[in-house]
Amino acid sequence: MMGIDALQQWLVTPVYSRRDLRLTVWFGLAIAYALIYSFMGLQQAFAHGYVIHDDVRSHVFWMHRFLDSGLFPNDVIADYFQSVAPYGYTTLYRVATWIGFDPIGFNKLLPLVLVLVTTGYCFWLSLTIFPIPAAGFIATLLLNQTTWNTHDIPSGTPRAFIYPLFLAFLYYLAQRSLLPCLITITLQGLFYPQCLFLSSGILVLRLLRFDQQNGKLKVAFSQDRRDYLFGITGLTIAFVMLLPYALKISDYGPVLSRTQGMALPTLQGDGRKNFFFDDPLKFWFCGERSGLLPYNWCKYEEPPQLWASIGLLLMFLWPKRFPLLAKATQHIVLLPQILGASLGMFLIAHIVLFRLHLPSRYTKHSLRMMVAIAAGIALLCLFDTVLRWIKRNWRSSPPMQHILALGSVGLLATYSFGYPFLMERYPNPDYVDVSNPELYEFLAKQPKDSVIASLSEDANNIPSLAQRIILTSSEIANPYHVGYYQVINQRTTDLLQAQYSLKKQEVQSFIETYNVDFWLLDTHAFSPTYIKDNKWLWEIGPIAFDATQTLTQEKHPVIARMRQRCRVFETERHIVLDAHCIQSTLEK
Secondary structure (H helix, E strand, O other): OOOHHHHHHHHOOOOOOOOOHHHHHHHHHHHHHHHHHHHHHHHHHOOOOOEEEOOHHHHOHHHHHHOOOOOOOOOHHHHHHHHHOOHHHHHHHHHHHHHOOOHHHHHHHHHHHHHHHHHHHHHHHHHHHOOOHHHHHHHHHHHHHHHOOOOOHHHOOHHHHHHHHHHHHHHHHHOOOHHHHHHHHHHHHHHOOHHHHHHHHHHHHOOEEEEEEOOEEEEEEOOOHHHHHHHHHHHHHHHHHHHHHHHOOOOOOOEOOHHHHHOOHHHEOOOOOOOEOOOHHHHHHHOOOOOOOOHHHHHOOOOHHHHHHHHHHHHOOOHHHOHHHHHOOHHHHHHHHHHHHHHHHHHHHHHOOEOOEOHHHHOHHHHHHHHHHHHHHHHHHHHHHHHHHHHHHOOOOHHHHHHHHHHHHHHHHHHHHOHHHHOOOOOOOOEEEOOOHHHHHHHHOOOOOOEEEEOOHHHHHHHHHOOOEEOOOOOOOOOOEHHHHHHHHHHHHHHHHHHOOOOHHHHHHHHHHHOOOEEEEEOOOOOOOOOOOOHHHHOOOHHHHHHHHHHHOOOOOHHHHOOOOOEEEEOOOEEEEEHHHHHHHHHO
16 A cells, blocks of 8 residues: 555655656646547537537638638628638648648647647646646646636637647746747737737736835846846737737728627627626626636636635745645746736726727636646645644554545545536537538538528528528627628628518518528527527517517518428428529519
């Protein structure tokens, strides 16, 4: 049976040599568990060919143009999402298609690579801060558990890159490796520019020194020349990388202002893209887009690392009770620097609302990484104190020492590994499992320039799974660029008006205006509750109310009367109408 000395040797003894066996074992375990959690998530992704991530439906579909330049001709939706994609992210997918990957298939594989890179940098950064490999293992374990219960890395979209690139930046910064650090900053600008603001904030904070003297906090400038070297060169590169974004004039109008946003139904507390909440606590802390904290923490799904990381802060108040804490290196200052930079950018993003996109983007990712590392340190410090107590108080009873020590190991393992078992569904990477592939197979056979009008939720999947143009859908209705949102909102309003209109002239005019080829209907599209149950449609306002009144009064809209004559495809859930048939029928 492993004795208490052996447990201390393997779990809480510092390692200072890269050749130490313990380092190899713990790093190997970190990679192994990263693979285990990743394969659990990828099982969902590759369940069948019609599974896609929720965010792919807006950020990846247009990349099919790399395989066939004739796809999505004159499509404002594809053009818009292509215009806002970071250059490095676009180039990576373009290269993947040159190799032979389909964009959707590559998107499913990419998270595995990102998770492994994230795991590696998280482990080595943790070791740089606290030279105990078991703490690095726990940090990576907790971070990977969180990764596959959120929508970030599994999405394979630009925000997925903040995890490996931010951790890499912190690692090279701590190692004082200038060139790799600058390369990482450059990559941040190419893949996820918002990350540059966090890195820049940390570089600025490292120029300051905080000291407490006579009960007063004093701030002074760093005396280390390397801090200025990293700060000046890093901030210069960050500025150069951000300059094109600052100078770029969007073809889709200016960025939404606070005043404009507060007037949009979709951004209200009950809206589809809710941002402005009446409850200040929810607005500032728990809003998915406006709040300081990661959204899942506010849904009573707070991971164990959250509470353990708070424990680390308390340990600094009683350092003598946690002697292992003294092994932390000077680089532990990175943890409060991450917090400071994140809070600063969060407040700035609120001040210049929507110009730096969403405020929550500057805290939720960095907080997850910070608390995972802090939790690994805190748990090992607590475990070390427990082992010391057992060793001191049960010296005369070795069997009891073994029992208590192993019990402590069991509690540590339960706390570290138990989070997924508390979840109702784990992993939960937000993949969309499409249950009616025959619809997309039918639409994919239609001409490439076909335009499909639909208010169905399944219209969200058409560009990704059938590579055909849609007029509008809930997933692509992003309100953050005024010109783009006005176009999409007008299309949605016109489509809603036409679909439930009693006047054939309105239907004819709509088809002619938007060159519609097919009209996709849900089989229950004309039930009285159809619009009320759809948050996206109900946000349209008076048109939605009028359409609901039409259905409630059991009147028969023009399109409803076309279902038999102009139907070209049907499933239990959908009906596809030929718009040209509708036109010719109405002209008679």
